[in-house]
Every structure is written in structure tokens, then in C-alpha cells.
Amino acid sequence: MLRAFAVVGLMLLLLVAAVFGPQLLRSDGTENAVGAGDGAPCDLLTQACRWSGKGGPWSAQLQVLGEENPSGDYQLSISAPGQPEGLVAVLRGESMYMGEYPVPLKHQxxxxxxxxxxxPVCSTGADMRWRVDLQQGSQPTGGAPATLVFQAHDL
Structure with missing residues (x-):
């Protein structure tokens, strides 16, 4: 009887290890980053996305600007370690391909x-989901473990 309980207990332990083990082993030190892990999306309009990347801590946040500001509908804020030159945010359609739109970032x-x-205007309107990739010149930079995305607001 005791042997049967030991076998059942061992089987349960193996089942738990098989289900939760890969998650625990995959931890790469970015568990405190919002949206971190295997390109999981981080919605820039609902939260600040933070991660540890090239050279130290990075963060990104996006806000919709009101009609009183004629210079644009969105403001992207990036905090980067050091002072990378030629930092560019490249907009790419996540829900459908619409080309690439480089947005130069101004050092503050x-x-x-x-x-x-x-x-850019899309026929799907508010259904369009955009991805923001950070580049230094033409090379990817920042090492974000998450995919930085936002949903276009209604025009």
C-alpha cells in the first residue's frame, strides 16, 4: 500500500515538473520587466515598458496627445542608458503589413x-496594431525582451 502511494506521489511530482519546469528554467533575469519574455507584447499606451538591455535599464512609454497639440497624435518617450546617437523608433504594422516608418527620437x-x-492611416482604423522597434541607425538596439506595440486610436 505504501509503495502505491509513493508511485502516485512520484507521478504527480513528475507531472508538476513537466508543466512548470520549463517556465522556471526559461527565466533570464528579466522577470521584473513589464511585458518581458519571448517577445510577449507590451502595450505602450497602457503601461510603461521597462527592461534591462544593452548598457543598462531601458524604458518606453507612449501617450496620445490631444487636439490642442498640432505637432502629432502620439508622443513616444524613451529612457536609455548612456547617450546613443541616431536613435530611431521604426513603426511597423503588427496586424497587417503597411511598410516601415522611421521616427527620429530627439535627445533631451x-x-x-x-x-x-x-x-499612418489604415483602412481598419482602430483595429490597426503597430509595433515599435528601436534602432540606432539601421541596427536594432535596446534589446527589449518584449514586443513594443500600440493600438491606433480612432481618427
Missing amino acids: GDGRYLARFDA
Whole structure:
């Protein structure tokens, strides 16, 4: 009887290890990053996305600007370690391909960068989901473990 309980207990232990083990082994030190892990999406309009990347901590946040600001519908804020030159945010359609739209970021000092832009118009309107990739010149930079995305707002 005791042997039967030991076998059942061992089987349960193996089942739990098979289900939860890969998650625990996959941890790469970015568990505190919002939206971190295998390209999981981080919605820039609902939260600040933070991660540890090339050179130290990075963060990104996007906000919709009101009609009183004619310079753009969105403002992207990036905080980067050091002072990378030629930092660009490239908009790419996540829900459908619409090309690539580079948005230059302006250095504000203290590793802060800002960009104001209009998202390209899409026939799907608010259904369009955009991805933001950070580049330094033509090379990817920042090492975000998450996919930085936002949903286009109604025009």
C-alpha cells in the first residue's frame, strides 16, 4: 500500500515538473520587466515598458496627445542608458503589413529621448496594431525582451 502511494506521489511530482519546469528554467533575469519574455507584447499606451538591455535599464512609454497639440497624435518617450546617437523608433504594422516608418527620437538630456508623430492611416482604423522597434541607425538596439506595440486610436 505504501509503495502505491509513493508511485502516485512520484507521478504527480513528475507531472508538476513537466508543466512548470520549463517556465522556471526559461527565466533570464528579466522577470521584473513589464511585458518581458519571448517577445510577449507590451502595450505602450497602457503601461510603461521597462527592461534591462544593452548598457543598462531601458524604458518606453507612449501617450496620445490631444487636439490642442498640432505637432502629432502620439508622443513616444524613451529612457536609455548612456547617450546613443541616431536613435530611431521604426513603426511597423503588427496586424497587417503597411511598410516601415522611421521616427527620429530627439535627445533631451539624461538619456531621455522624445518623438512626436502621427501613425499612418489604415483602412481598419482602430483595429490597426503597430509595433515599435528601436534602432540606432539601421541596427536594432535596446534589446527589449518584449514586443513594443500600440493600438491606433480612432481618427
